[in-house]
Amino acid sequence: MQTDIEHIREIEGVSQQGHGARDPVVVASWLRCLDKHGLDPAARAQAYILPDAALRQHRQRSEDLIRIARSGIDDLYKLVAGQNYVLLLSDSAGVTVEYLGEEAQKHDLRLSGLYLGAEWSEARAGTCALGACIETGEPLIIHQSDHFDVTHGGLSCTAAPIYDTAGRLAAVLDISLLSSPVARASQFLALNLVRQTARRIEMANIMAESRSDWVLRLAGSPDFLDVDPQAALRLDAGGRVIGMTNGAARLMARALGQDWRRGTGLIGRHVSEVFNLDLDTLEGLTRQRAARDRLIETRDGYRLFAHAIEPRRAAPPQVARARAIPSELREFAGGDPAMRSLVERAAALAPGRMPLLIEGDSGTGKTSLARLVHAVGRRGPFVTVACDSLAEDEAAVLFGRGDPRGHVPGLIDAAEGGTLVLENIEELPPRIQARLLPLIGEHSFRPVGALRERVATARIIATSHGLAGSGLRADLIHRLSGARLVLPPLAKRQDIVALASRVFARAFGVPVAFDAPAAAALANHDWSGNLHQLAALAQMLAATCGSQPGSGITLGLAQLSPHLSPHLSTGDAVRSDSPAILHHLLTEHGWNVSAVAREMGVDRTTVHRQIRRYGLSRAAPSTASRGSVFRPRA
Incomplete structure (x- = not known):
């Protein structure tokens, strides 16, 4: 087993020669650590765990991805849990936003950084599977002394990238061991498992986004086309690519002679630029035909079996229901x-x-x-x-x-x-x-x-x-x-009398009503202080008028008039055509229009006309009408 001194000297040798005996991916990462990130192979770096607040922000930004990936990572962990693997899902910054590991190993995992909230970017942790995967965009193994930092020499980490449908790196899926067999080849099976899970997560993501678009799923075998496709494209109604899995991005880039890492150059290309087909032939690639008969070819001669999934038809419009008001x-x-x-x-x-x-x-x-x-x-x-x-x-x-x-x-x-x-x-x-x-x-x-x-x-x-x-x-x-x-403003509210009853009831501690002249005074006051002024008046009158415990009280114009303007006589009340007065009278009489008309000295048609004019309607019973009180604030 390589000692720490031997490991440091090997890295120094790679720095001087520009190459080494290890996997080229490892050598390239070591050189980035030295030249790009300025890391020292002799320095021992402890695992860095983000503070809780910062971790919450990373998880919130990744919550959609975590939700879609949940089933896939749970299934993967079940396959490897018995072999002491820990599963990490990181975002594109290398921060672990999801973690599955054995509870008994929790302390050791946290110390080593195989834990929720750990940052595994190459700039922070040196050569590691998560960081190197972010840098290269490729599935890879970083095994034991492949790590740049000697403190990670006992770890074996295997990672695969997860791309969003626009071709951008969204996350990295990693399974790691605190200790593993010496042979690097022992992790090849882990690499295939992680790669397959990442592909399935990308497939689930594109299907979730494509409910109203064409989806073209592709596989090298007709037998697995419907159950485990290798790639998928999302197409708009004109046949242009508006989304893709990473497997599809690589297919397109090869056919177009482009770099698959530049996903923005692939989005918007017409499907006929990549495959020998057009939009009219997509319907012939649905399940109406046997999978073996759905063979297509890329422009560079690569043959694949295809499954075209039609857009979902829009549901018939439904009559909008009235929104329930809390x-x-x-x-x-x-x-x-x-x-x-x-x-x-x-x-x-x-x-x-x-x-x-x-x-x-x-x-x-x-x-x-x-x-x-x-x-x-x-x-x-x-x-x-x-x-x-x-x-x-x-x-x-x-x-x-x-x-x-x-x-x-x-x-x-x-x-x-x-x-x-x-x-x-x-x-x-x-x-x-x-x-x-x-x-x-x-x-x-x-x-x-x-x-x-x-x-x-x-x-x-x-x-x-x-x-x-x-x-x-x-x-x-x-x-x-x-x-x-x-x-x-309070002065323009049509329910001012009912509102005043509730505010006064809170101040007096008993139900409060107003006779007709008092109600008219309330409705015609300017209330420049709005609810604050109303509450202050209620508290002042409660302190000076008093009331009998357990009984209600009716306030008249004599109590209110000194504090309100304009001053009204008793006869003014029912002659007022204020909407607030009309609302009050309708409420008092249980919306008996005939009774309101008699009190106002007008006929029923006049009351009906004013109801329509002011837009009054009979409100459904609420807690407000049973004596609860609105508490005014600024």
Whole structure:
């Protein structure tokens, strides 16, 4: 067995001569480690495991691939688990995003780097199967002393690349041993297993993406064409290649005289440029004919059996069902038509990740609506930032700070996986606005003093009194304006009397009603302070009027009039044509139009005409109508 000194001297010899007795793949990797990465063969490097936050970002970017690869890697691990192999799936940066290994070996595996979150890029770990596979794009074995770093001399690693349908390296699949037989040939079977699994994962990926396109699957044998094809192409309706497995990329590149590693040069080529067939003959390659009769030939004379899979027909259009509005949002809307329309849009936007802008005057409930959107659509923390409290030099409070000893988190990190609310975003200092652009547009941000950007998983909700004429950057306004909710002032809400009943009931601790003149006073007041002003009035009257525990209370014009304007007489109430008064009377009378007409002193047709004019409708019973109270926020 080679000693550490002998290993270092062998690498130095390769450096001087430019070649060696080992596999050319190993020699080329050693030279890259020396010349490209500047690594020292005499230095012992410990395994590097990414911090949890950084690992989560890598796994989130790879979650679609992990989901598709799950079945394939589980099956592969079952085949090799009894022989003490550990399975690693890395992303294109060499970071292990999925890991399967024996629990009894967990400690030793972590120390050696065969573990979740370990980075195996060539620049970090030297010659290794994962890193060399990323560099070359080829399946390979790095066995024991093939490794550049002497600390990895006991490992035997076998890896194969996984490509996306655009021809880009997406991941690397690796199976490794802490200790193995001395002979390198002992891993040839492992190499074939890993290569086959990677090919099947690529096949599953292209089939998942091709539900509405032609797929041309290819194999050298008709018997395995349908069960285990070697390559596949995804074709658009015009016969042009819009996706491929790596096996298909190699076929195309050879026929076209190109480099298969440059996948972008293959996408968009017509299938007739590669094979002796055209779009019209694809239908003859479906299962309607026996597999042995579906023989095609590439332009460079390579013969294959083909299986063309037709696009799935679009399902007949279905009548859209009304979106179910969560009870929390129904309560927030109350009985106002404009608010019902607004919460329907909020419910549709709640599950997504796109930034949301909520506008409205002070006290209309912007932060309350943001909290409800978060509760309906997401899990995780709910973090609010008062933008007017941040100074120009306090960007680190929001974005965190890069530090040689590790990232110092900010409020964006605190909201990871949840919602970050930027209250009164128009008050944000200009320099911080500029740093905010990538967060809103690309879900990424750069901590103060850091060299690299970080991925943000928090959903961004901004609130504002109004962006028109504000000091907010135009490009930031454009990015925020795609999903916009505008809360109406309290004075324009048609359910103001019912809303006031709920707010007053919370302050008094008992049900509260209003006589007709008091209701008219509430409906005709300007409410410049919106819900804050309404809540303050309720608390003041509760402190001065009092109530009997367990009993309700009816407030009249005498109690409200000194605090509201304009002052109304008793006779003004029923003569008002305010939609809020009409809504209140309809609710009070259980939508008995005749009773409302009698109280207003008009005929029934007038009431019906006003109902249509104001767009009033009888709201379904909700928790709001059973005495629950809306809690006003900014």
